[in-house]
Each structure stands twice: as structure tokens, then as C-alpha cells.
Amino acid sequence: MNQSEKIMKLDDELWISDGMDLSVPGRTGTYILTGGTLAVIETGPSPSIPRLKENLQKIGFSIKDIRYIIVTHIHLDHAGGAGLLIQECPDAELIVHPKGARHLADPSKLIKGAKAVYGDDFDELFNPVLPVPEARILSAADGETLSLAAGRTLTFYHTPGHADHHISIHDSLTNGVFTGDTAGIQYVDALQYDRQIFLPSTSPNQFRPEQMLASLDHLTAMKPAAIYFGHFGKTEDLEEVSSQIRYWLPVFVQTAEESAGKENELEHLRAELYKDILGFYKLPPLPDGDPFKYLLQLDLYVCAMGLLDYVKKKQQNN
Structure with missing residues (x-):
């Protein structure tokens, strides 16, 4: 992704909106799935929501058009903006791992954990972290599917290792998988050094290397055409991702x-x-x-x- 672009089309009916997380381009993306029922994957933190709203308008949509908000896991850099976003999406429901649902309804523990990691920077990075109404939260069972349009079905898989409450999502239209942090981080800024760099994300406190490898095995066995990272963007080089992780x-x-x-x-x-x-x-x-x-x-x-x-x-x- 060109670092000067705030939104970019990646594949058929698939866009990435750069949330400028940490005030850095190419850090955390929200994926926008169009061509039928409008869905987004990852919200980023709350400061990214105005950027998502602006980027949706650039491609001809209103934030009110969103029907599904999907988060791979509940860490605040991926889901911290969910409560703020859903306030502006009257018809939207949020999809999350069953173990994450209660923490989005009551984010107090998420806030406490993030403050322990980010300290005085918490407010600038994440505020506000708002609860998502329980009635609007759907839990994704392992293997459950969601049809968004003719030719586009999402399948949810439980993929622990980075976190117990982690899901990855296969998209039938692109044959791509949204991997959150389970398959690591792609450092797009390393391309300036002619390096393709993928590293594991081992943040506290549910990191399990054995589970991460098992989840990686599961994802590679699906033979996806692309991986869409939470951090950041797309790669078609599944073999290199697997090798480096x-x-x-x-x-x-x-x-x-x-x-x-x-x-x-x-x-x-x-x-x-x-x-x-x-x-x-x-x-x-x-x-x-x-x-x-x-x-x-x-x-x-x-x-x-x-x-x-x-x-x-x-x-x-x-």
C-alpha cells in the first residue's frame, strides 16, 4: 500500500482504510467488504473511527450503511473503537469470539490491561473506549459462516496463540484470510530497505507459542490466496510468512x-x-x-x- 493513500482497493470488493494508529501510516487497517451487505473487519482504536468515516465516504458509502462490525480479537488496537463506531451504525451488529463478547460489553478490564502496557500514552492512543450494547453482539462459533452476498461467504475460525479470544476469517470471494495478529505482523515500512519482514506478535497475557503454531498450520492448510494482516495490509507470499514466523x-x-x-x-x-x-x-x-x-x-x-x-x-x- 502506498503510504500516502488513506484508503486503497486490495481485491474484488475489498478495501483497506488506514486508521493512522499511533499516528503512523501503515500500522493498523480496517478492511471494508463491499459488493453486498457492507461489513468491516477490525475497527482500530477510537481515534481511527473518524478516518474510517471519511474513507467510507470516499468510496461512496456512509458509516450508517455498515451491517456487520467484525473484530479478530478484543485488544484495543483492533477493537477499541467498536463501541464508538456502533453508535453511528444503527443497523450494525458486532461479531467477536465468544470469549471476547463480555469484555466488549464491559471494557473495564481491557482498559486496565492497556493502561498497564501503554501507561501515560493510553488516553492519546485509545480514548474513548465505550461499551458495545450486549444485544448487538454476536459470538462466532468455530466454523460458523456468514453470507454477505452471492459469492461472498465469511467463515470464522478460532485461532488462539496470540490471544485465547482470537478468530481468523476466510473470505470466499477473494480466498483470503484475515488473520489479525495470529500470523504475526507485516512491516510495510521495511520495504524501503528492500526487506520483507514478518514477526510474531507475542503480547501479554495469553501468548501460547504451541497454539500459535497450530493456528498457523490451520491457516496454511487452507491454502489461501492472500493474508490480510491487522498490522498491516496484504501479502500473497504465504510461504514466506509461515517460514519467518x-x-x-x-x-x-x-x-x-x-x-x-x-x-x-x-x-x-x-x-x-x-x-x-x-x-x-x-x-x-x-x-x-x-x-x-x-x-x-x-x-x-x-x-x-x-x-x-x-x-x-x-x-x-x-
């Missing part, structure tokens, strides 16, 4: 095991992973102000929190 998962975990208990363990782990990634992809030192550096370091900080949480829980259970 499978390489990095054990590296992330082993490095966390080696870092646990060290002084400033969180920063030590983040720094080690950053060094490993730059070395593996043969990247030059990244300059300050580079969006790729900013996002990578932020993600690795959050990933390090989830990795240390996983390692310590594992040690306690042994």
Missing part, C-alpha cells in the same frame, strides 16, 4: 528464557531481540525518526512483556 517463535522464547531474571530483564530482552532482527535481515542501523524503527521497538517492548509472562508462568508450572 516459524523461525522467530523459538528464537523469541529462547531469548526470553535467557533474559528472565536479569537486571532490567524487559529492556534486556527487547534490546536482544532488536539486535537479532537487525542482524538476521542484514539491516543497517536504523535512524531515529524512522517509522519502521519506532514500530519495531514499540512492538518488541510489548512482545517482551508477553514473552516474559509466558516464560515465568511456564517455570511456575514445572
Whole structure:
């Protein structure tokens, strides 16, 4: 996606709206499915909702036309804007994993968890986080389908690993899968260095590497024509996604095991992973102000929190 574009057509009756999450282009997208019953996949945080409204108008729709709001999981960078969005969509229902439904109806725990991670930046990044009326929430069972138009059926699959409340969605029209964070993150800004980079997202506190690999197996067995990431955009190179995620998962975990208990363990782990990634992809030192550096370091900080949480829980259970 051209970073100057706020909305872009990706496939037949499929658009991506750049929510400018973290005030960075190419970070978090909302997918817009047209050509029948209008649906969106991912809302992004609440500050992204005005951008979605504007981008819908650019392609000839009103926000009031939305019939289904679908979120892959309930982390606030993917679903934090759901409560705000649904207020402006009188006919919309929200579809989420059964384990996520109650937290969107009462987002107090989501807010508390995000504040623990993002601290003083929470208000700027996520406010307001509003409840979704329970009567407008639908839970997606594993394998359940939803017909949006002739030739377009969505199938929902439970894909834990990043979070227990995670779903991925297969679109019959494009033969693509919306993977949220289960298949990792695509760093579109790395393309400026001629690098195609996919990394796992291991944020706290439900990261499970074995489940993530099993979910990846499930997705690759479907042989989709494309993956549509929550962060960010489309790739048709499923083999490269699978290869890189499978390489990095054990590296992330082993490095966390080696870092646990060290002084400033969180920063030590983040720094080690950053060094490993730059070395593996043969990247030059990244300059300050580079969006790729900013996002990578932020993600690795959050990933390090989830990795240390996983390692310590594992040690306690042994």
C-alpha cells in the first residue's frame, strides 16, 4: 500500500482504510467488504473511527450503511473503537469470539490491561473506549459462516496463540484470510530497505507459542490466496510468512528464557531481540525518526512483556 493513500482497493470488493494508529501510516487497517451487505473487519482504536468515516465516504458509502462490525480479537488496537463506531451504525451488529463478547460489553478490564502496557500514552492512543450494547453482539462459533452476498461467504475460525479470544476469517470471494495478529505482523515500512519482514506478535497475557503454531498450520492448510494482516495490509507470499514466523517463535522464547531474571530483564530482552532482527535481515542501523524503527521497538517492548509472562508462568508450572 502506498503510504500516502488513506484508503486503497486490495481485491474484488475489498478495501483497506488506514486508521493512522499511533499516528503512523501503515500500522493498523480496517478492511471494508463491499459488493453486498457492507461489513468491516477490525475497527482500530477510537481515534481511527473518524478516518474510517471519511474513507467510507470516499468510496461512496456512509458509516450508517455498515451491517456487520467484525473484530479478530478484543485488544484495543483492533477493537477499541467498536463501541464508538456502533453508535453511528444503527443497523450494525458486532461479531467477536465468544470469549471476547463480555469484555466488549464491559471494557473495564481491557482498559486496565492497556493502561498497564501503554501507561501515560493510553488516553492519546485509545480514548474513548465505550461499551458495545450486549444485544448487538454476536459470538462466532468455530466454523460458523456468514453470507454477505452471492459469492461472498465469511467463515470464522478460532485461532488462539496470540490471544485465547482470537478468530481468523476466510473470505470466499477473494480466498483470503484475515488473520489479525495470529500470523504475526507485516512491516510495510521495511520495504524501503528492500526487506520483507514478518514477526510474531507475542503480547501479554495469553501468548501460547504451541497454539500459535497450530493456528498457523490451520491457516496454511487452507491454502489461501492472500493474508490480510491487522498490522498491516496484504501479502500473497504465504510461504514466506509461515517460514519467518516459524523461525522467530523459538528464537523469541529462547531469548526470553535467557533474559528472565536479569537486571532490567524487559529492556534486556527487547534490546536482544532488536539486535537479532537487525542482524538476521542484514539491516543497517536504523535512524531515529524512522517509522519502521519506532514500530519495531514499540512492538518488541510489548512482545517482551508477553514473552516474559509466558516464560515465568511456564517455570511456575514445572
